[in-house]
Amino acid sequence: MxxxxxxxxxxxxxxxxxxxxxxxxxxxxxxxxxxxxxxxxxxxxxxxxxxxxxxxxxxxxxxxxxxxxxxxxxxxxxxxxxxxxxxxxxxxxxxxxxxxxxxxxxxxxxxxxxxxxxxxxxxxxxxxxxxxxxxxxxxxxxxxxxxxxxxxxxxxxxxxxxxxxxxxxxxxxxxxxxxxxxxxxxxxxxxxxxxxxxxxxxTDIENFDLSVNGHINVIEKPVDEFWIAYIGSLGHSYDIYTFIEGAKLAKEKGINVRPIILGSGPLEKDFKEFAKKMGSNALFTGWVDHTTMGTYLKKSDAVINSIKRKTPASITNKVGDYLSSGRPMLNGSLNLEFLELLENYKFGFNYEPENPKSLYIAIDKMAKLSMKERELMGQNARKLAEEEFxxxxxxxxxxxxxxxxxxx
Known part of the structure; x- marks a missing residue:
């Protein structure tokens, strides 16, 4: 052997x-x-x-x-x-x-x-x-x-x-x-x-579906809230400050956005303090199991790939779960490989990293889509997940x- x-x-x-x-x-x-x-x-x-x-x-x-x-x-x-x-x-x-x-x-x-x-x-x-x-x-x-x-x-x-x-x-x-x-x-x-x-x-798409489908009714989402979900590390490479501030701008403009932030990390306390200072309604869940994470993604209206401008991250761990959830994406990554995937599969909108106003514009654009248009983006995301992830x-x-x- x-x-x-x-x-x-x-x-x-x-x-x-x-x-x-x-x-x-x-x-x-x-x-x-x-x-x-x-x-x-x-x-x-x-x-x-x-x-x-x-x-x-x-x-x-x-x-x-x-x-x-x-x-x-x-x-x-x-x-x-x-x-x-x-x-x-x-x-x-x-x-x-x-x-x-x-x-x-x-x-x-x-x-x-x-x-x-x-x-x-x-x-x-x-x-x-x-x-x-x-x-x-x-x-x-x-x-x-x-x-x-x-x-x-x-x-x-x-x-x-x-x-x-x-x-x-x-x-x-x-x-x-x-x-x-x-x-x-x-x-x-x-x-x-x-x-x-x-x-x-x-990710293991079959297990993702099995675990989430049996858990989908456990988490309740108010029908009037527009959930945007982030999953993963709360660390130096990820642009959570922009996510919080951009979502707050959108809320001030009349879009009832709620940031859902799933994960933990070295800057978790700093991000929470910033959200409190901004008067944000962000929900920090801390670390959650894979089933709960996937359920939040499926319940959300969009997901966010929130990465700092100069971070050389390419296709991060979270991308497979994002795509498997079948939800449209707000993308702040400047990685050319990822931008090419988004262009080819058309599963979301880009925004400029570390620019809250740019994120607000992308959120506004996403929120103004019809349910059918967002569903089509989500289907494109799921197709990419099945083909490459x-x-x-x-x-x-x-x-x-x-x-x-x-x-x-």
């Missing part, structure tokens, strides 16, 4: 909240069904909620082996403690790999973290086995505007991280990415492999890549 080692520092495990979106959980399950013996390595520290994992019986019942390595943990996204924490995980990973007596046939690593992926890649090269990276985000690009938006100084400050990223990209025998945008960034630094592809994070149809491409490399 062929053996695959999966290194995923940031992931969810069976029984943990958030694992409905866990790309690596599904990949591991699919590999087991394909006949592989799978070991997944992750951290004791859960980046999602800044907690530490304890022994869980569900881990033992998983169809693949789970190895949890020590990491010191951190509380702020941008901090030296985070750098140290990620370094500590990499040291744990190096020790595990050095002491391991297993003979793996392929290593599949999440990027980021970069240092742990580099350690995994070096191990694969030493063992002369294929190394595949799954590019979830692009570091250090994502950090430029969040830490220090001064081009020359930023380039100098982050040059070690960029060099590390380039080394990881360059040593890969196969590149998988969560978007075409990220794939193109990684491809530039890789002349080694011709096996390169992208698969959106997506349905994991059951798209994730086999990942398994195919692994099969090609293992049997090469």
């Amino acid at each position: 062929k053996k695959v080692l999966v290194v995923a520092q940031f992931t969810q495990l069976p029984g943990e909240k958030g694992n409905n979106r866990s790309r690596f959980k599904l990949i591991c399950e699919m590999l087991v069904k394909e006949g592989y013996e799978v070991t997944v390595i992750t951290s004791r520290f859960r980046e999602l909620d800044r907690t530490f994992r304890k022994n869980n019986e569900e881990y033992k019942n998983a169809p693949y082996r789970i190895v949890i390595l020590d990491e010191v943990g951190y509380y702020k996204n941008i901090s030296f403690k985070r750098i140290y924490s990620m370094w500590s995980f990499t040291q744990s990973l190096k020790k595990f790999l050095k002491d391991s007596n297993e003979d793996y046939d392929l290593v599949y690593a999440c990027v980021p973290g970069l240092d742990s992926a580099l350690a995994a890649g070096k191990y694969a090269n030493q063992k002369n086995i294929p190394f595949v990276i799954d590019v979830q985000d692009v570091w250090p690009e994502v950090m430029y505007d969040l830490v220090l938006d001064v081009p020359l100084i930023s380039n100098i400050l982050f040059s070690p991280l960029q060099l590390m990223a380039n080394r990881v990209y360059g040593m890969a025998d196969g590149i998988m990415a969560v978007s075409k945008t990220y794939l193109e960034i990684a491809k530039v630094k890789n002349s080694k492999s011709s096996i390169k592809d992208y698969v959106y994070i997506g 349905n994991r059951k149809n798209t994730y086999p491409k990942i398994i195919k890549m692994i099969n090609l490399l293992v049997n090469k």
